[in-house]
Amino acid sequence: MKLKITLSVLMSSVIIFALILAIPGSVLVATAKPLPPIKIGIVQSVSGMVSDFALEDVEGFKVRIDEINEKGGVKTKDGLRKIKLIVRDNKLKPDIAVKNAKSLILEQKCNFLVGCISSSCTLAVSQWAKENKALYWCWDARTHHATGSRGHRYYFRSSGNTWMNGHAAAYYFKDKPYTRWGFINPDYSYGRSQFESFVHGMKEFKAGVKVTEQWPKLGTTDFTPFITALMAAKPEMIYSSLWGTDAMTFIKQSKGYGLFKKMGYVGLFHGMPLLRPIGQEMVEGIYALTEAPFVYPGPPENRAFYDAYKDRTGKLPSDYSVLGYNAATFIVAGIEKAGTAETEALIDALETVCIDTIAPAGRICIRKCDHQSDYGICIGKTVRDPKWPWFVLKDIEIIPGAPTMRSCEQIMDERAKTK
Numbered sequence: 001m002k003l004k005i006t007l008s009v010l011m012s013s014v015i016i017f018a019l020i021l022a023i024p025g026s027v028l029v030a031t032a033k034p035l036p037p038i039k040i041g042i043v044q045s046v047s048g049m050v051s052d053f054a055l056e057d058v059e060g061f062k063v064r065i066d067e068i069n070e071k072g073g074v075k076t077k078d079g080l081r082k083i084k085l086i087v088r089d090n091k092l093k094p095d096i097a098v099k100n101a102k103s104l105i106l107e108q109k110c111n112f113l114v115g116c117i118s119s120s121c122t123l124a125v126s127q128w129a130k131e132n133k134a135l136y137w138c139w140d141a142r143t144h145h146a147t148g149s150r151g152h153r154y155y156f157r158s159s160g161n162t163w164m165n166g167h168a169a170a171y172y173f174k175d176k177p178y179t180r181w182g183f184i185n186p187d188y189s190y191g192r193s194q195f196e197s198f199v200h201g202m203k204e205f206k207a208g209v210k211v212t213e214q215w216p217k218l219g220t221t222d223f224t225p226f227i228t229a230l231m232a233a234k235p236e237m238i239y240s241s242l243w244g245t246d247a248m249t250f251i252k253q254s255k256g257y258g259l260f261k262k263m264g265y266v267g268l269f270h271g272m273p274l275l276r277p278i279g280q281e282m283v284e285g286i287y288a289l290t291e292a293p294f295v296y297p298g299p300p301e302n303r304a305f306y307d308a309y310k311d312r313t314g315k316l317p318s319d320y321s322v323l324g325y326n327a328a329t330f331i332v333a334g335i336e337k338a339g340t341a342e343t344e345a346l347i348d349a350l351e352t353v354c355i356d357t358i359a360p361a362g363r364i365c366i367r368k369c370d371h372q373s374d375y376g377i378c379i380g381k382t383v384r385d386p387k388w389p390w391f392v393l394k395d396i397e398i399i400p401g402a403p404t405m406r407s408c409e410q411i412m413d414e415r416a417k418t419k
Helices: 002-022 025-030 051-070 094-107 119-132 162-173 189-204 224-233 244-256 272-281 300-313 319-338 343-350 408-418
Strands: 038-044 074-076 079-081 083-089 112-115 136-138 155-157 180-184 209-214 237-240 264-268 287-290 354-356 363-365 377-383 392-399
Touching (some): 051 272, 083 094, 094 112, 112 119, 136 319, 162 264, 162 392, 189 209, 272 319
Parallel strands (some): 038 083, 112 136, 180 209, 180 237, 237 264, 264 287
16 A cells, blocks of 8 residues: 555656646746846936936937846846836036935945036045945046046046047147137036146147137026137137037027137037037038047948937937947946946956947947046037038047046056045
8 A cells, every 4th residue: 555655656746747847948937036126326417408418328328228128137147137227317416416326325225326417416426436335437527537536446437538538639639730729618627627638738749829718607698708708819729618508509609700700619529419409500610529420320230229219219319328328338248247236346347348339439448547438539520411400520530549548657646646
């Protein structure tokens, strides 16, 4: 009797085991508990005067994250993990940006922070991140002090910076026949840094002399006193880091004074974010610097991003959109390299990550000593194009980022002096 029972139990076990083996692997996986998502906190100025541009950073970032999530998530040593984004509006105010950072890390339990279009905001968030050992990835704000004198282990930046941008412009003009330069830059940390960098480069490359400098406040609506001061100084060329609405207002008002008929003009980041909204009121033949000139359809990878972005937002992307996409691409590559989103391990991995961007700069890398990317920039001249309701750039030249960066020794020396 015992033998019969034992055989019966044994046969039942064999049958059950066979049935388990017959169950498709996908069914077994489906019953497994999914891994928790990686949470990224985004600190950005998504309302107010810069919201159009700031939202393009965010949307470009989301395009890349959506691509990853649609494939099941980012690869980690524990398996695929989806990415969840939590966006907070800093209203272009540093104190609110810090409050957002605190809330996202301490209350929302985000793994790390991304964002900031404002240099003032990025410096404030960076300081908090340093004090609290929270990873913070900046995708846009440009002040070179963020990866220079005030840089630290927990701060990364995937865009170029003011030092790189200013020196790239000065290098380009070193062999051009312009010796008298006028300047108009926004009166806050970004504008001051851009001016400082170009003037330093101008002296280094013997690109000319300064004859006037003008400092309108961010959000200026009447540029008359600045325009007349520039014209009175009679420079041969004007260098401007005005951007967004300020740049558009300045150009429109300057046309009324005939400024562009009397002197040349080079505008930093006068690419798609300016060319699209100003439309046919743009001036033809001025120099414009941008990291991602508008090209469509372009190469297959370029068209794929443009189409995905347009499907998501209803419009074609800009330089800002590419910045967001680049940042997400860097971060995903870092997580996959580290196998985790744990702060210290992820930082170690990100310190040597390279990506292929759709921008003309091509392959770009993070430099270990200061966590600054070597993202290059382009310069071209504005021209009408019958295919588009905005001007485009012609005669585009790429200025690589790496040669415009300060050496690691210079960066470390600067940091040591500011401690």
